[in-house]
Amino acid sequence: MTRTVALVLLIGSCLTGSSLGAQGLDSATLTRPATNAWPTYAGDYSQRRFSTLNQIDTTNVRHLTLAWVRRLTAGAGGGEGNWFGPPPGPPAITGGVAENPVNAPGSTSGSPRLSGSILQVNGILYLSSPDNAWAIDARDGHVLWHYWWKSRGGTHIGSRGMAMYGDWLYFETPDDYLVSLDAKTGAERWHKEISDFSQQYFSTMAPVVVGNHVLVGTGDDLDAPGFLQSFDPTTGELQWKLYTVPMEKGDAALSTWGSLDAARHGGAQVWMPGSYDPETQLYIFGTGNPVPAYTAALRAPRDTHTNLYTCAVVAVNVNTGKIVWYYQTSPNDTHDWDSTQPPVLVDGTFAGKPRKLVMQAARNGYFFVLDRTTGEHLLTVKYSDAANWAAGLNAKGQPVRNPAKDNTVAGSLVSPDNGGATNWNPPSYSPQTGLFYIVLHEVYTMYYLTNTDPRMLVGLGGSEQVDVGSLGASLIAIDYQTGKLAWKYRLWGGGGGIGLLTTAGGLLFMHDGSGSLVAYGLQGAKPPTPLWHAQIGSVDNAPETYTLDGQQYVLVAGDGAVWAFSLQ
Amino acid sequence: MHPPAAPEQVAHGQLLFRSNCSFCHGSDARGGEKGPNLVRDQVVLRDQNGEVITPIVQNGIPSAGMPKFALSAADITDIAAWLHSQPLSDRGEPSRLDILVGDAKAGAAYFNGAGRCTQCHSTTGDLAGIGGRYEPKMIQNLIVSGGGYGMRRRSAGAPPVKQQPVTVTVTFPSGERVQGALDHISAFIIALRDSNGTYRSFARHDSIPKVVVTNPLQWHIDMLPQWRDADIHDLTAYFVTLK
Numbered sequence: 001m002t003r004t005v006a007l008v009l010l011i012g013s014c015l016t017g018s019s020l021g022a023q024g025l026d027s028a029t030l031t032r033p034a035t036n037a038w039p040t041y042a043g044d045y046s047q048r049r050f051s052t053l054n055q056i057d058t059t060n061v062r063h064l065t066l067a068w069v070r071r072l073t074a075g076a077g078g079g080e081g082n083w084f085g086p087p088p089g090p091p092a093i094t095g096g097v098a099e100n101p102v103n104a105p106g107s108t109s110g111s112p113r114l115s116g117s118i119l120q121v122n123g124i125l126y127l128s129s130p131d132n133a134w135a136i137d138a139r140d141g142h143v144l145w146h147y148w149w150k151s152r153g154g155t156h157i158g159s160r161g162m163a164m165y166g167d168w169l170y171f172e173t174p175d176d177y178l179v180s181l182d183a184k185t186g187a188e189r190w191h192k193e194i195s196d197f198s199q200q201y202f203s204t205m206a207p208v209v210v211g212n213h214v215l216v217g218t219g220d221d222l223d224a225p226g227f228l229q230s231f232d233p234t235t236g237e238l239q240w241k242l243y244t245v246p247m248e249k250g251d252a253a254l255s256t257w258g259s260l261d262a263a264r265h266g267g268a269q270v271w272m273p274g275s276y277d278p279e280t281q282l283y284i285f286g287t288g289n290p291v292p293a294y295t296a297a298l299r300a301p302r303d304t305h306t307n308l309y310t311c312a313v314v315a316v317n318v319n320t321g322k323i324v325w326y327y328q329t330s331p332n333d334t335h336d337w338d339s340t341q342p343p344v345l346v347d348g349t350f351a352g353k354p355r356k357l358v359m360q361a362a363r364n365g366y367f368f369v370l371d372r373t374t375g376e377h378l379l380t381v382k383y384s385d386a387a388n389w390a391a392g393l394n395a396k397g398q399p400v401r402n403p404a405k406d407n408t409v410a411g412s413l414v415s416p417d418n419g420g421a422t423n424w425n426p427p428s429y430s431p432q433t434g435l436f437y438i439v440l441h442e443v444y445t446m447y448y449l450t451n452t453d454p455r456m457l458v459g460l461g462g463s464e465q466v467d468v469g470s471l472g473a474s475l476i477a478i479d480y481q482t483g484k485l486a487w488k489y490r491l492w493g494g495g496g497g498i499g500l501l502t503t504a505g506g507l508l509f510m511h512d513g514s515g516s517l518v519a520y521g522l523q524g525a526k527p528p529t530p531l532w533h534a535q536i537g538s539v540d541n542a543p544e545t546y547t548l549d550g551q552q553y554v555l556v557a558g559d560g561a562v563w564a565f566s567l568q
Numbered sequence: 569m570h571p572p573a574a575p576e577q578v579a580h581g582q583l584l585f586r587s588n589c590s591f592c593h594g595s596d597a598r599g600g601e602k603g604p605n606l607v608r609d610q611v612v613l614r615d616q617n618g619e620v621i622t623p624i625v626q627n628g629i630p631s632a633g634m635p636k637f638a639l640s641a642a643d644i645t646d647i648a649a650w651l652h653s654q655p656l657s658d659r660g661e662p663s664r665l666d667i668l669v670g671d672a673k674a675g676a677a678y679f680n681g682a683g684r685c686t687q688c689h690s691t692t693g694d695l696a697g698i699g700g701r702y703e704p705k706m707i708q709n710l711i712v713s714g715g716g717y718g719m720r721r722r723s724a725g726a727p728p729v730k731q732q733p734v735t736v737t738v739t740f741p742s743g744e745r746v747q748g749a750l751d752h753i754s755a756f757i758i759a760l761r762d763s764n765g766t767y768r769s770f771a772r773h774d775s776i777p778k779v780v781v782t783n784p785l786q787w788h789i790d791m792l793p794q795w796r797d798a799d800i801h802d803l804t805a806y807f808v809t810l811k
Contacts, residue, residue, distance in 0.1 A: 198614040222656065223608040261604040298599075386793060404797065410669040411708055413795050444792045446709055450663040455598035458608045461657035468713035469785075469792050492754045514754035529774075530755050 024167040024183065025121045030209070031278055036547045038120040038555075041161050041206040043544060045276035046345040048429040050502045051545045055552035056567060057505030058521040061532045064565050067553065070141030071561040074105075074112040074132045076148055090143060095179065095188045096131070096150030104156045107131040107174075111560030115497060115540045117161035117206055118555060118562065119169075123548055125555075126183065127562065128159040128171045130204075133179075135186060138548055141562060145186030151175045154202035155221070160273065160424070161206030163214060165233040170214050172203035178216050178231060192236040199224045208273045208283070210318050213239060215283060217270035222459040223291045226269035230321060240321030244268035244287050244309045253308035262299040267291035268310040272340035272424060275358070280373055282315040282324055284345070284358055288338040289330075294407045294447075294463040296334050297454035306331035311339040313360055313368070315375060325375030329362045331398055334406045335389065335447070336460060337363040337420055343372075344429050344436070350378055350481060359480055361427055361438045363420030364389070366399050369480050381483030386415035386442035386471050407449040407463045417443035417467055419496055426542040428500035428508065433524050435477040435486055437508060439498040442471035470494065473513055475520075475528070487527040499542020501554075507531070509554055511539030517556055517563070536563055570616070573649035581650030584643055592634070597651060602633060607654045615652075618645030667705050668805055670798070675806025678799050685803075688787070691810055699810040708804040712795065714788035732784040736760050738770060739778040746770075750781060 025039055033052050034043035042049055056064060076092050106113050112129035119126040124144065125136040131151045135144040154174035162171040168189060169181045176197050180189040195201035195218040205217040213230040220226070225247060230239040245266040246254040257263040267290045274285025290299055290310040300307055309323070311330035316323055329339045339362045346357045350369070358372035365387030369379040380397035382390075390399035405414050419441060427438035448464040451457060473494050477486040493513030501509045508520045508528060516535045520528035538558035545554050554565045586595060592603030599605040606612050615621045622644045628636035639647075679685045689695050698707060715731055733749035738758055740746075746768060748760035758779050759769035770777060783789065 196610075196614065199610055200613070221659075223605075224610070261599075265605075265608060388793070408797075409663075409665050410667050410797075410801050411705070412797055413712060413792075413800060415792070444712070446712060448663040448665075448667065448705070450658065450661055450665065452665070453598075455594065455596075455605060456658070458605075458657040459659060461659045461661070463659075464661070464663045466709045466713075468709055469716065469789055471789065471792065512754060514752070514756075516754065516756060518755075533756055535756070 025164040027165070027211070029121075034546065037122070038118065038544050038546050039164060040119070041117045041163070041208060041273040042275075042342065042426065045210075045278070047275045047342040047426070048344050048346060048431075049426055049500060049542065050428060050430050050432075050504075052504045053545055053547060053552050054503065054505040055547065056503065056507065056545075056554070058507060058531060060567060061505070061507055061519045061521075063567050064519065064532050064554065065568050066534070067564040067566045067568070068141040069561050069563050070136055070143065072112055072114070072129075072134060072143075073110070073560075074107055074129060074148070075109040090146060092132075092146040092148035093186045093188070094148055094150060095191065096152075096173075097177070097191075098150045098152040098175070101150035102153040104130070104151065107151060107156050113158055113540065114557035114560060114562065115158045115160070117541065118544060118557065119162055119164055120544070120546050120548070120555070121164055121183075124183070125562070126162050126164065126169055127557070128162050130156040130159050130174050132159075133162065133169070133171055133181060133186070135183065136562065138553070138564070141564065147181055147186045147188070149173050149177070149179060152197065154197065154200075157202075158204050159206075160204055163207040163209045165209045165212075165214065168233060170207045170209070170233070172205055172207065172216065172218070174202045174204065176201050176203050176218060178207065178214070178236065180233075180236060190236045192231060192238075194218050194229065195220075195227075205271050206273050208276065209233065210276050210283060213318055215274070215318070217272070217285075219269045219271035219288070220267070223265035223267070225264055226267055226288060228270045228285065228316065228321070230318070242316060242321045242323070244270060244314065246308075256304070256306045256308045258299050258301045258305055265291065266299060266307060266310060267293075268312070269338070270340070271338075272342065275343050275345050276318065277345055277356075277372055279356075281318050282372070283318040284313065284315045284343045284372060286329075286338070286340040286343060286360060286362075287312050287314055288340055289333045289336050291459055292454070292457040292462065293336040293460050294334060294449065295454040295457045296332055296406075300332045307333075311337070311362075311364075313339065313343050313358065313370065313375075315372070327368065327370050327375050327377060328398060329360065329366060329368055330364050330401075332401055333364070334401060335364070335414070336418055337416070339363065340424070341422060342426055344427065345372055346429055346431075346480070348431070348434065348480070357480070359429070359436060361422055361436065361478070363416070363422060364399065365416050365421040367436070367478055367483070368397070379480070379483050381478070383438070383476065383478055383485065384416060384421040384440055384442055386444065387421060389414050407447045409449050409452065411446045411448045413444060413468070414447050415442060415444045417441075417445040418465055419443065423496060425497045426499040428502040430502040430508075430522065432502075432504060432506065433477070433522055434479065434481070435524075436480050437475065437477055437500050437502065439491070439500070439510070439513075440474050440476050440488075441494070441496070442474075443467055444469050475510070486525045489527050497540065501543040501545060503545060509543040509545075511556075511558075517543070517565075534565070570652035573653065577646050577649045578653050581646035581648070584639070584647050585650055588637055588639065589647070597654060606651055607656060612648070612651050615648055618648040621648045621651075663705065667708065668801075668808065670801030670803070670805035672802070672805040672809050675802035675804070678802055679806060683799065683803070695807065695810060697811060699808045704804055704808050707807045708800060711800060711803050711807070712788070712792070714785040716785040716788065734784070735782045737780045737782070741776060753779070753781065
């Protein structure tokens with residue numbers, strides 16, 4: 001967004017009375033580190049998930065205590081409740097194009113899966129789960145409104161969160177709609193189709209608002225092309241659509257595919273939110289794996305067929321939707337290891353010079369550091385000791401796939417497993433320590449090819465996978481300047497989906513994989529120490545923090561409930 | 569996505585497809601000499617009752633080299649029904665292929681030598697007759713896992729293998745010691761069942777009490793980064809002969 005446009009927006013918001021005490025999101029909030037708000041998926045556009053707040057620190061975190069819990073119920077809601085229980089929540093405002101929504105526990109009824117981010121703007125929390133959205137008072141967890149979308153189906157694996165623009169909210173539904181709500185009332189403003197439901201797309205992404213662009217991704221496990229779209233926040237009209245695989249003869253990347261037909265069915269799904277660099281106006285995101293996932297025979301018969309832009313960190317001009325640079329983290333992947341993980345933007349030193357960096361710990365077990373203005377490759381390190389599928393790095397720093405570790409008829413012992421060394425769960429970078437933190441999984445799997453005719457493999461078919469052991473799950477700290485791990489802190493529980501938050505109070509908050517929310521004291525190059533914990537049973541999302549009424553809160557969701565902690 | 573059509577319609581559609589379409593698209597519609605895979609095709613997925621496919625077949629796609637076919641809408645609808653009946657993806661299906669590629673003699677040599685398996689295993693003891701008790705693929709998976717890790721599999725349950733429990737020794741500053749089968753552990757708690765079967769749990773704070781966990785499958789876990797696939801395949805071929 002140009003400065004002129006930004007200025008107009010600011011003036012506009014002043015004229016409409018968006019000021020202290022009003023409910024809408026001031027877009028300037030998005031360009032600053034999050035303190036008294038959590039206005040976008042990762043708190044801020046860098047996705048480093050480091051909070052500058054230090055009211056809670058290593059000296060007082062042991063006094064952290066529960067402020068409130070709010071248990072939520074998915075679906076139409078309302079009803080009469082029972083004599084002994086609390087009164088039921090407000091009946092849901094209903095939307096959706098389906099006459100008879102497909103029954104999906106956690107969406108049409110029951111305890112919702114709360115694995116996405118929770119927005120906090122002007123003291124109101126906005127969160128979502130598949131087909132459901134709520135506004136909750138951040139002071140006591142009181143539900144203001146609940147919106148429920150009647151779904152025509154689709155994979156209901158999760159909703160990664162909502163986005164906000166002024167007084168309007170945006171979220172994606174599993175059956176491929178972008179829905180916009182009035183944040184004050186939960187009333188639907190409009191819904192727009194994101195992707196073709198008949199092609200088995202399903203949409204989970206938390207949209208990202210940049211200026212007057214609502215960036216929207218989708219996903220698919222069949223042989224469908226991936227794409228990123230930008231919608232107008234006011235009208236919902238499509239501004240631009242970028243396919244992440246070649247779709248036409250003459251496309252520059254077509255030479256990296258075995259055929260145009262293969263490319264058009266090639267995947268590279270965009271199902272995770274990206275990062276944004278206001279200086280360059282680049283929206284930087286990761287793309288998914290190529291499909292058919294487990295055989296390269298038809299989509300990549302030769303080594304030069306790297307299948308662009310699958311498994312890549314891609315930088316797009318947010319106004320034009322055109323690719324400015326890309327770096328492929330897994331040329332010609334054959335294990336369903338997406339590279340959609342958060343590309344974390346860091347201003348730091350590299351080789352003795354200040355650089356503008358982006359770094360990604362990818363699902364395939366490799367960590368990459370790039371220059372985020374040009375895409376220049378700076379460093380690659382194998383952060384998973386167990387990862388055994390590549391025969392080293394090529395001249396560009398990319399892992400070279402070893403075909404002996406593909407799915408084979410006789411079975412190959414491979415790490416990572418399908419879930420990956422990491423997955424969607426957010427990592428964190430702390431400028432205080434200069435370390436990149438992530439939870440690493442080192443599971444080993446026997447991968448069996450179930451059909452030797454590559455034409456029979458579609459999507460994620462053609463593979464039988466048996467997990468045969470693990471070196472465990474660990475919280476690790478990567479020094480991005482050297483690629484060395486500062487330490488590896490073993491976790492007892494396995495658990496996927498452990499997202500991180502670091503703070504200027506010297507703390508790292510996360511689920512320990514055994515049912516506790518833990519605050520670890522970070523000690524630089526020495527392993528962390530647990531300083532506080534609460535055995536709340538499950539933490540399903542990445543912790544967040546903000547100040548409200550001068551008080552710092554830590555917020556998590558787990559087991560269908562939202563938990564807020566503060567010092568009291 | 570597509571409700572099942574009448575069997576006669578599907579059968580008729582297949583006959584029509586074989587006669588008219590298979591030369592380019594393959595007899596199973598998964599791609600042939602000139603035509604793409606239709607089973608995963610966007611048009612076919614979007615089509616409900618032939619309404620999208622019919623004009624394409626009747627007009628052809630000249631730019632792509634597909635000729636037109638003077639088939640009736642009714643015939644094309646039958647073809648569509650057959651296409652919609654084709655399985656999209658066998659995701660999660662187990663492999664039924666023969667996995668045995670190894671050398672049984674080399675497997676025996678590895679078992680008795682470099683593999684150091686005889687530290688815990690014996691072909692006349694615990695492994696006697698293993699070739700007759702499990703399928704080759706199960707044997708292979710057990711060689712690597714040792715029967716542990718739940719053998720989580722995408723499409724079936726855990727194998728019928730009795731597992732020895734993980735044990736734990738808890739030592740207090742007083743010197744008092746408690747031992748038993750591990751129930752669960754975190755940085756904050758250690759829970760076990762002692763030799764009487766009684767559940768006991770203790771809060772943990774750093775290294776107090778001292779906790780030592782012993783996993784009977786530790787050797788298998790330590791082997792995970794060391795294995796060569798060829799040795800796994802050879803051991804499997806050898807174990808299959810132990811009937």
